[in-house]
Amino acid sequence: MSNNLLKGKRGIIFGALDEQSIAWKVAEECVAQGALITLTNAPVALRFGQLDALAEKLNAEIIPCDATSIEELENLLTKSMDILGGKLDFILHSIGMSVNVRKKKPYTDLKHDWMQKTFDVSAISFHKLMQSAYKLDVMNEWGSILALSYIAAQRTFPDYSEMAESKALLESFARSFGYHWALKNNVRVNTISQSPTMTTAGKGVKGFVDFFDYAEKMSPMGNASAEDCAKYCVSLFSDFTRMVTMQNLYHDGGFSNMGMSPAILEK
Numbered sequence: 278m279s280n281n282l283l284k285g286k287r288g289i290i291f292g293a294l295d296e297q298s299i300a301w302k303v304a305e306e307c308v309a310q311g312a313l314i315t316l317t318n319a320p321v322a323l324r325f326g327q328l329d330a331l332a333e334k335l336n337a338e339i340i341p342c343d344a345t346s347i348e349e350l351e352n353l354l355t356k357s358m359d360i361l362g363g364k365l366d367f368i369l370h371s372i373g374m375s376v377n378v379r380k381k382k383p384y385t386d387l388k389h390d391w392m393q394k395t396f397d398v399s400a401i402s403f404h405k406l407m408q409s410a411y412k413l414d415v416m417n418e419w420g421s422i423l424a425l426s427y428i429a430a431q432r433t434f435p436d437y438s439e440m441a442e443s444k445a446l447l448e449s450f451a452r453s454f455g456y457h458w459a460l461k462n463n464v465r466v467n468t469i470s471q472s473p474t475m476t477t478a479g480k481g482v483k484g485f486v487d488f489f490d491y492a493e494k495m496s497p498m499g500n501a502s503a504e505d506c507a508k509y510c511v512s513l514f515s516d517f518t519r520m521v522t523m524q525n526l527y528h529d530g531g532f533s534n535m536g537m538s539p540a541i542l543e544k
């Protein structure tokens with residue numbers, strides 16, 4: 278059902294790889310709610326992902342962009358304004374990748390040059406994106422910038438490895454840059470801390486399926502789905518949340534405030 282919450286708004290969605298991707302669902306929901314969007318992903322992901330199918334379905338253009346490259350980010354931002362016909366109202370950063378997790382390095386034996394790559398892709402890209410958007414003045418007054426995070430930024434989840442520090446950095450960039458965006462033109466910047474979700478990035482974490490089941494039982498409402506996350510993103514892009522900024526917002530069915538769950542003890 279559409280309430281046209283984003284009617285007349287323009288935005289960019291990063292990170293839709295396949296139908297499981299959270300960004301895929303967000304893109305679908307934004308368009309269903311009346312937004313005009315461009316889609317983007319790293320050139321390598323465009324080769325093996327399925328973004329073409331989504332672009333066709335949503336009648337949206339794809340602009341390749343490695344989010345660690347300022348040059349490619351600037352190109353993406355200017356082209357998006359050209360294609361969409363004006364300044365932007367929202368941006369979703371839905372990007373995560375850990376080299377050490379991918380190569381199965383234990384946390385006590387990480388390669389630090391890989392760690393730097395992880396931070397660059399998963400967190401510093403958010404600062405690079407916001408800095409490029411700030412300098413090019415691409416955001417409309419009362420716009421909204423969002424990134425996706427995970428509770429490992431606050432609590433220890435051993436198998437999440439260096440992604441925990443990536444998310445802590447990501448959330449900190451939202452607070453720090455949120456201040457400057459608020460002063461510039463009332464643009465809000467937030468992170469959504471999402472439940473474990475069955476996606477390519479999610480399933481890359483060791484023991485993910487067991488952990489997904491554990492979180493499902495620990496959360497009184499169960500895990501929040503990617504579809505629900507998409508709806509939450511739309512609310513944060515809409516005009517109903519204009520004064521929410523510099524926050525990390527849990528979207529997790531209650532997981533973050535639980536201490537003990539009888540459902541787990543019974544198991």
Ligand SMILES: NC(=O)c1ccc[n+]([C@@H]2O[C@H](COP(=O)([O-])OP(=O)(O)OC[C@H]3O[C@@H](n4cnc5c(N)ncnc54)[C@H](O)[C@@H]3O)[C@@H](O)[C@H]2O)c1
Pocket residue numbers: 291292293294295297298299300318319322342343344345370371372373374398425426427470471472473474475476477478479480
């Ligand atoms: N899946 C979960 O359990 C979960 C939970 C909380 C938060 N998140 C976060 O949600 C976001 C989206 O992940 P997802 O679960 O939908 O998985 P996904 O694998 O579908 O999405 C990750 C995306 O990052 C993109 N990416 C990687 N390197 C890039 C680069 N250099 N430039 C541009 N894009 C690049 C990938 O191509 C992919 O599209 C990530 O930030 C992830 O950490 C996921």
